[in-house]
Amino acid sequence: MTIGLEHYLALGALLFCIGFFIALSKKNAVGVLIGVELMLNAVNLTLVAFSRFGSAEVALSTQVFVVFIIAVAAAEVAVGLALALVVYRNRQTISVDRTTLLKG
């Protein structure tokens, strides 16, 4: 059996789901961010797999897309962690199920 596109896609799907579950289920805001990062990485893996195995015209654009995703992820983490800090400073907790001010 040769390792092909499907293997990478399946791996990406699994990783995406683990990240998804972490993002949904973790109490701590940093934990949620970790989950989101995993999801983004899973998508990146899929894109790079397409760049290698997919049709030739997407080979470059997928990699450019990955570069953009990494840049956006970096920005997202910086802002997300700053938000977590502010939430902590104001509410003395970064637990997402105790930050319920918007519930009315």
Added chain:
Amino acid sequence: MTTADDTRSMMDDSRLAMQGTIEALDSGDGSEPVVVNLGPQHPSTHGVFRLKVTLDGEIVRDAEMRIGYLHRSMEKLAEERTYTQNIPFTDRIDYLAAMSNNLAYCLAAEELLGVEVPPRANAIRVMFAELQRVASHAMANGTFINDCGAWHTPLFHMFRDRERVLDMFEMTCGARLTTNYMRIGGVAFDLPDELLPTLEQFLADMPENIANYEALLMENEILHARARGVGVISPEMAINSSLSGPVLRATGVPWDLRKANPYSGYEDYEFDVPVGEQGDCFDRFLVRMAEVKQSLRILRQVIDNLPDGPWLADVPLHARPEPGESYARVESPRGELGFYLVSDGGPAPYRFHCRPPSLINLSALKEMSIGGTLADAIVTLGSIDIVVGEIDR
């Protein structure tokens, strides 16, 4: 004296310090102060001394001195020994300035006994007190730069000078650190023949060495950044905390016992008292550097006017002074060093008390270090130039 409670809390603290666990004191405003024990085993406490700092990030919010790890009960032990037998204790009080301690104690005992010191002895005493100042300031400035983070280079260079002073001590009295050289009524031995040429050579070499240190350190931007404006204390606060020595003079107060209350013939020598301006760590360093130069100036005058004659007055070994009390103080390298003796007519002092400059100067550390960073507190501690043997006695 420590009470049982103090001792217990000290033991609790030291157990915490040894485990090194991270304990959090949540102050409720989101920040989390951390208590760090600097010492009793720490590279920058210059002995066994503990500084308990409460840190908010790198900022010192509180500092607490814990002393007593080197307590040897000297003041009590001295009550069981004759006046002459007590001289070796004074070596061990401030082991970096044994000569100054010998001198201060002997002055107090002489005042109690009413002994007149021969002029040659006085000149020799001044000579060795000033040599001791050179050696002690070399040590103080070297370790201060070390606390600023230099990799021992200035320290070793300054140790070279100190080494030569200790060599002179050795050729005079056989000991380098704990000299036990002064006696009630004079000094133990006359100067050996080879001392004066050695001292001449030392005086000839020192200006160049000092110029080297100044070239290396005075305009060093990093040293300025680390020491300027750090550990500042105002002259009012310094006087109110009864600081003395270079720490006080760095604030601009020209207070030097050699001028204010001359002893051993200091009034015959010409010298100036260097004072700083801003009272920060750098000024203390500069004052010490300048004082070394003044000490060399005094040494020059001592050699040129060295009188002949006896070097020890006739004092019985087991002298029994009349009941009474005396207090004598000298300007030790660290500040005002005083000895207070009470006699009940017996061969041993009824009360023997030392006013150690290190202890009094250290009391201002909290004032100087709160609000600065941890690194500043270390530099400030280094600039005060404590000797733990003197603090705990």
Added chain:
Amino acid sequence: MSDFGFHLAFWALAAMTLGGASMILISRNLIHAVIWLVMSMLGIAGLYLTLSADFIAVVQVLIYVGAISVLMLFAIMLTPRAERDNSQTKISAPAGLVVLLVMIATMWVAVDTDWGPVRDGALTEQARLIGESLIKHYILPFEIGAVLLTAALVGAIALARQDEEDGPVHAASLQAELDGETSIDPADVIDPPLASEPSDGGTTS
């Protein structure tokens, strides 16, 4: 690279990636979770290498391992110890169900779809190609990305910045404050005696 080496690398890296991700899920300590995340990210960087995407792999290590994980550790260290657990919320059971459904769907898509003719070609000189296409074809997204990063930078600083009164107080400013508010008239402080005065007994000053 031959088949055997490639297989070995793929399975080892896949195990590393998924293992790291799963350990995030079950580890109790948030700092351990970040360390496991790093392991997972390194596995993904290795997978990029098996896909001959060396530029992306190096960027992955640079950004995720060198910067983002460190940033997360920083954020964790800035919150107190009580907040450093990594437990699950109440909704983890229904979330698990949703995730299971998503997993079935995505796996089915990944394995079952006919992805057309599979090419096996790697780009060479990726750094140059990516750089050129960034400033030629994708110049607008590139500029927007730059603006986004700047905005994120400014936003993060603005959010995380403390008010001035909480900020560090330095010895010098503290001293200035003291100097300004001191009520002690320097002239009131007793002058120590001058040389001429007798000084028997007690310390002055």
Added chain:
Amino acid sequence: MSGLSGFSSVLGAWYDFRDLNNLQRLITEWIAEWGPDWIASIVTGVLGALAILGVIGPTLLILIWVERKVIARFQQRYGPNRVGPKGLLQPVADAVKLILKEQLAPRSADKLLFFLPPVLIFVPGILIWGVLPFGPRMSVADLNVGVLFLLAVSGTAVLVLFMAGWSSNNKYALFGAMRAVAMSISYEVPMVLALLTLVVFSGTMSVNGIVEWQQQEDVIFILLFPLSAVAFFFAASAELNRTPADISEAESEIVAGYHTEYSGMRFGLFYAVELGNTLVVSGFIATFFLGGWWLWGLDQWVPSWIILLVKTGAVYFLLIWTRGTLPRLRVDQLMGFCWKALVPATLLFVVVAFVERTLLISEGWDTTVALPIMAVFNIALTLGAVMLFARVSRPAALRRPARIRMAGAEIGGLRAARQVASRTEEPQFQVGGD
């Protein structure tokens, strides 16, 4: 290739010691005759790693001795001189002692994360050697993204330091770890920008490509971009935790920083990697800014790796020199210096490099004329920038000179102090100030 035309007849033979790559190439070719590809690639990797380990292992032992001897000379003492001839075996004796020592672990340490760092710290420490070119074809992996690889690998080390400091459950270690992390991510920025200058100007991200560019244009980068060189040197010494930036293991403040709790050979491993990193960073500074294995044609006659080693030694000596001379900066001063001085200055030179590159390529300026002009312009700009930043970033406390006055007659308390302070004549002693 062009660097090795001195004796073209022996070029490529295994005994041509000027290019040690020949040996490895011949071995892999021999394997390729009978074995599958993957054995050849694994053998290549193992050979490279062995070559690196075989070179840096003994080199480190000698370097410890050299560093201690040189520092000792700065400090007017002899340094190690007891074990072996001239004390040369002292590092071996130290290593044996460290290995025999008991390995202590705090009871409250996080066990897994405590045991891993001394091993993990080796990974970036070794990997980073992979892209250092010892000669035209003598690097283990001449990646076309070599510069990025260098930055990525060096950036991962900080994570290991954090693990070590955090898992020790010791406050000094935690302080050291947080300082290391904060400083490392700050100083990575000027480091990246300084290298970006070279990448923009030479148009390649391969480390060897940068050396070849310098060879082609007959110029070394320190002349073209002196500020980038200085910034890289300082940032590197900060990343290496060497004085004046050794705050993460500042002995006088936090004992030993992140490795306070490590004893025996675990500490020894940290120490060895730190020294190895110092060596490799010296090598990279020599490569990027001093021309690497190339030296105006001398590399045709002398083995290129010897040229690189000599240059590396010179940079290494400079690092020892700064370490032996300077005090340490405070953590906020280091951060301030990074963000307020180094980052803007290096950024300025990225722009300068971009403009000059455009002049050379798009406008087609003649390099033999343009490069000297640019070098002179850049050196002038560097001096200007340094002077500007020195003026702007100087803290207020340093602007006033520190003065020492001499009190002769006035002795006393505050009244005397005011008398001395109000004296009009020049103070006897005055240092610093603007």
